[in-house]
Amino acid sequence: MSSQAPIEYRAIGSIRGPLIVVQDVDGVGWDEVAEIRLSTGELRHGTVLDVDRDLAVVEVLEGTAGMRLDSARVAFSGSPMQVPVGEGWLGRACNGRGEPIDGGPPITGGERRPVAGTPINPAQRAAPNEAILTGVSAIDGLATLVRGQKLPVFSVGGLPHLELAAQIAAQAHVAGEPFAIVFAALGLPHADVHSVRSVLERRAQLGDLALFINTADDPVVERIVTPRVALTVAEHLAFERGRHVLVVIADLTNYCEAVRQVSAARGEIPSRRGYPGYLYSDLASLLERAGRIKGLPGSLTQLPVLTMPAGDITHPVPDVTGYITEGQLVLSPELYARGISPPLDALGSLSRLMRHGAGPGLTREDHLEISAQLYGIAARARQAADLAEVVGEDALSDADRSYLRARTTFEREFLTQSFGEARSVEQTLDRAWAVASLLAPEELSMISPPTLEARYRPASRDGAPDPTR
Amino acid sequence: MSGAVVTRVNGPVVELSAGEGLAMRDLVFVGPEQLPGEVIALEATRAIVQIYEYTGGLRPGDRVHGSGGPLTVELGPGLLGGVFDGVLRPLHSVGPHIERGGASRTLSEERNWRFVPTIGIGDLVTSGSKLGTLPESAAIDHHVLVPIGVEGRVEWIVPEGDYHVGDVVARVGGHELGLSQRWPVHRPRPVSARLPPAEPLVTGQRVLDLLFPVARGSTAAIPGGFGTGKTVALQQIAKWCDAAVIVYVGCGERGNELADVLQEFEALKDPRTGQSLLDRTVLIANTSNMPVMAREASVYTGVAVAEYYRDMGHDAVVIADSTSRWAEALRELASRTGELPAEEGYPAGLSSALANFYERAGRVRTLDGAIASVTVLGAVSPPGGDLTEPVTSHTRRFVRAVWSLDRDLAYARHYPAVSWRDSSARDSDGLATWQAEHGDPGWGERRTQTLRLLTDADRVESIAQLVGADSLPASERLTLRVARLLREGVLQQSAVLPGDEYTTPAKQRALLELVLEVHARMQALLEGGTPIARLDAFDLSPVVSARFETTPEGAAEVNQIATELIGALDSLEGRR
Ligand SMILES: Nc1ncnc2c1ncn2[C@@H]1O[C@H](COP(=O)(O)OP(=O)(O)OP(=O)(O)O)[C@@H](O)[C@H]1O
Numbered sequence A: 001m002s003s004q005a006p007i008e009y010r011a012i013g014s015i016r017g018p019l020i021v022v023q024d025v026d027g028v029g030w031d032e033v034a035e036i037r038l039s040t041g042e043l044r045h046g047t048v049l050d051v052d053r054d055l056a057v058v059e060v061l062e063g064t065a066g067m068r069l070d071s072a073r074v075a076f077s078g079s080p081m082q083v084p085v086g087e088g089w090l091g092r093a094c095n096g097r098g099e100p101i102d103g104g105p106p107i108t109g110g111e112r113r114p115v116a117g118t119p120i121n122p123a124q125r126a127a128p129n130e131a132i133l134t135g136v137s138a139i140d141g142l143a144t145l146v147r148g149q150k151l152p153v154f155s156v157g158g159l160p161h162l163e164l165a166a167q168i169a170a171q172a173h174v175a176g177e178p179f180a181i182v183f184a185a186l187g188l189p190h191a192d193v194h195s196v197r198s199v200l201e202r203r204a205q206l207g208d209l210a211l212f213i214n215t216a217d218d219p220v221v222e223r224i225v226t227p228r229v230a231l232t233v234a235e236h237l238a239f240e241r242g243r244h245v246l247v248v249i250a251d252l253t254n255y256c257e258a259v260r261q262v263s264a265a266r267g268e269i270p271s272r273r274g275y276p277g278y279l280y281s282d283l284a285s286l287l288e289r290a291g292r293i294k295g296l297p298g299s300l301t302q303l304p305v306l307t308m309p310a311g312d313i314t315h316p317v318p319d320v321t322g323y324i325t326e327g328q329l330v331l332s333p334e335l336y337a338r339g340i341s342p343p344l345d346a347l348g349s350l351s352r353l354m355r356h357g358a359g360p361g362l363t364r365e366d367h368l369e370i371s372a373q374l375y376g377i378a379a380r381a382r383q384a385a386d387l388a389e390v391v392g393e394d395a396l397s398d399a400d401r402s403y404l405r406a407r408t409t410f411e412r413e414f415l416t417q418s419f420g421e422a423r424s425v426e427q428t429l430d431r432a433w434a435v436a437s438l439l440a441p442e443e444l445s446m447i448s449p450p451t452l453e454a455r456y457r458p459a460s461r462d463g464a465p466d467p468t469r
Numbered sequence B: 001m002s003g004a005v006v007t008r009v010n011g012p013v014v015e016l017s018a019g020e021g022l023a024m025r026d027l028v029f030v031g032p033e034q035l036p037g038e039v040i041a042l043e044a045t046r047a048i049v050q051i052y053e054y055t056g057g058l059r060p061g062d063r064v065h066g067s068g069g070p071l072t073v074e075l076g077p078g079l080l081g082g083v084f085d086g087v088l089r090p091l092h093s094v095g096p097h098i099e100r101g102g103a104s105r106t107l108s109e110e111r112n113w114r115f116v117p118t119i120g121i122g123d124l125v126t127s128g129s130k131l132g133t134l135p136e137s138a139a140i141d142h143h144v145l146v147p148i149g150v151e152g153r154v155e156w157i158v159p160e161g162d163y164h165v166g167d168v169v170a171r172v173g174g175h176e177l178g179l180s181q182r183w184p185v186h187r188p189r190p191v192s193a194r195l196p197p198a199e200p201l202v203t204g205q206r207v208l209d210l211l212f213p214v215a216r217g218s219t220a221a222i223p224g225g226f227g228t229g230k231t232v233a234l235q236q237i238a239k240w241c242d243a244a245v246i247v248y249v250g251c252g253e254r255g256n257e258l259a260d261v262l263q264e265f266e267a268l269k270d271p272r273t274g275q276s277l278l279d280r281t282v283l284i285a286n287t288s289n290m291p292v293m294a295r296e297a298s299v300y301t302g303v304a305v306a307e308y309y310r311d312m313g314h315d316a317v318v319i320a321d322s323t324s325r326w327a328e329a330l331r332e333l334a335s336r337t338g339e340l341p342a343e344e345g346y347p348a349g350l351s352s353a354l355a356n357f358y359e360r361a362g363r364v365r366t367l368d369g370a371i372a373s374v375t376v377l378g379a380v381s382p383p384g385g386d387l388t389e390p391v392t393s394h395t396r397r398f399v400r401a402v403w404s405l406d407r408d409l410a411y412a413r414h415y416p417a418v419s420w421r422d423s424s425a426r427d428s429d430g431l432a433t434w435q436a437e438h439g440d441p442g443w444g445e446r447r448t449q450t451l452r453l454l455t456d457a458d459r460v461e462s463i464a465q466l467v468g469a470d471s472l473p474a475s476e477r478l479t480l481r482v483a484r485l486l487r488e489g490v491l492q493q494s495a496v497l498p499g500d501e502y503t504t505p506a507k508q509r510a511l512l513e514l515v516l517e518v519h520a521r522m523q524a525l526l527e528g529g530t531p532i533a534r535l536d537a538f539d540l541s542p543v544v545s546a547r548f549e550t551t552p553e554g555a556a557e558v559n560q561i562a563t564e565l566i567g568a569l570d571s572l573e574g575r576r
């Protein structure tokens, strides 16, 4: 990596977990990249975690299995880790360190950038606005994704979050402007990677997809580097090439576990559930790379997917993520068990930036009103359902019963959508109106009279209107 | 101090070979890029420094330069309307990304200020007294003060005219004084006396001003899980509260939120002065992806700036979002220096650090004799929403008001999600007295009555969930209905509806009186034998919409609605 032949060090004092301590070093800097050559000739990579006089602690990306104290040679590159950037990544599939796994040549570019990134100056950020449309009603309609936003999916093992992530990555678009998807798979099983790749096949062929894959059996430490490589490539495409880039990361929980594992190996004092106290800052260093910059055309949007261990939203991984992101999309096992897919829990989900991306002049003029109304309906229907559990459905008022009916239509006609189906905003919002129109107009308090006049279509006596009409 | 070199680099924590010549909290510059850092531990042959920047590439053997003093910031005209990092380096003049090692000056050297001296040659002046005045923004007069530690006769002073911050404008007791001065952020600026809190800080947010008020110079914390509305609430206060100067510290939070604040504050007008809100605001931004160690400094920098404006006689408010991120920076530092952890990895010094921070709030008599204040408001972000965790529980001990946000309320889109059960306001009795002396003797009683109604309704609600609302006695059904009216018509307040964003005290009072009056009349009707069904059929929706269908100042409009509605209620009785 460096122009002069670097000095090779042979004295490894100890090996613990993914860490090695190199002795008698001179002039090694913190966070520098190291190359470790094993006696077998195999080359591994690492970064400097701590340097104390002539000792350097190096974290080995590929892990330390098979390494011996006396036979490895370590050379330091003189600078923190960098990757080449450019459009050469588009259409390519790489491993978690950015090495091709698609049989093509290595990706090289004129320019290289440090994977750690440089923080965006908050005073030069442009506030996110305008939507990225995913073609998924539950998201576009209720929790619109805005360019420059970071909006995670909170799921639970066994739910179809990967299918949803792949669908979003396959369908997402911005009207008429240059776009790209960067997909980073972290610690996913091979079978999942396979199905994600097949869904994204077309997008890869079109050349607006870059794929980074760290599978479940790949080295744990590499998992810490993968999102950084992906984001560095994405930032360049966004802020230097003017594309709107959507970065999908799955599964962030695997990333956090890798962070925890490395922290434990370093002997650090754990905070909640064994995760290090800096988990927040560490995750923020990834997620805050989303944004828009004043005077530049592109944007970087992030949609990380995570599974909540034991479905617990107060677990450190979803909790810390929720404190960093601008809202969350929550999937519900209870809905899924009732056959609703994607099982988006409307009340638990929120896109905090939605009003900057949806509504008059952005999507459709009635969008914010009807989506607020759907939330209202969901909230009221939940109360009615709770009450029905106590007093029985028969004892409910007519109004309460109409809410339960609206909820059924909401779940079956609005939320339910196959993973291959892309819906336009028009279609999504028309379905939303089909739900709202099941209620008496005076129940629709979040909708202004002119909008109601224009959009309200009450059901005919003998059943729900056909939303696809 | 010459000759000190780096011996160890562990992320932002760096060890130096020689501690000699250094003092605790001294500012040093490390390595070829002169990364700024602060000495946080000293031994005979070793010093530990926290670096405010990314330390990648820093290596043992790199040289260190001392500044010869603690971390100081430059205070002077030009802070208002600006955006700065945690050590007050201007962010407006930096490119789209923050490269490290930049050492730009806080205040613009080019800007001209119209300085009008208020003292003459031969006058005797002391620390903190006024030399002269300049209009820093259309809203704020900036008084140039004699720096702390300087006093004596005015040997000469410039005539009225345009000057730069770098110009010498006076000589006092042998010291040449300019328009700006430096101050070590960790040290409270001296005052002549601390005074007890007396007047309310009007936030314009109804649930706060009516139920959980905070006095000028007091402190409040706003704990709540993610998404419960801390930032929105603090931003609303920053926009609409009746202080003169706002120092908004975005500490370890989102960059997009700061972009939003900048954009909105620039566009919005302060209803009291008619000037852009940015003109009274200083923004300090250390977002979550900026170097962690500068977070530690940023909250102190914020308070120092606020104290500086206080010393000119202004009421200042410091908003820190989020103090939890600052506490986490302390924790990270402690763990990297091997300090023994107390609770959940936090250092044992956490509670005293929190206490010291909040203690810098206060209503004071300044050295110049003015009455002024610094109010400190901090967000707290408890992990997992657990209010027993160390930062939340220690903070509760040191602040005067706690605005606890409730996840269930936020989930039901009841914003601001301030819990009436878990919130408190220790200033409320004193402020009730103040209100009584200022024309509203009923203030305290209304507050008590409102809180009682809300708690009663919670109790009835839990019964209703078991038996169904229909089986409740009529008076309890009325309680439920009025409590709902209270929640929807008074306590809920949208941050985005123009009429609702803020509410003047007079309109707040009118809205609350309306609901309480409806309750009283309906109770009387019930007792007089009117069936509850008649009352249930009575349309109360004008009460719910009054808050946003009138202007923020629309007390008279609300009273008009009240007169009509109460009239209609009274005619119910007539028709019985
Ligand atoms: N007064 C309000 N009016 C309307 N919407 C609100 C209000 N308060 C909160 N919200 C909604 O709640 C969302 C989250 O609020 P906010 O960003 O203040 O949460 P937070 O407590 O600061 O969360 P975090 O800890 O993650 O920063 C907002 O984006 C907005 O959609």
Ligand SMILES: [Mg+2]
Residues within 6 Å of the ligand: B230, B231, B232, B253, B321
């Ligand atoms: Mg917040």
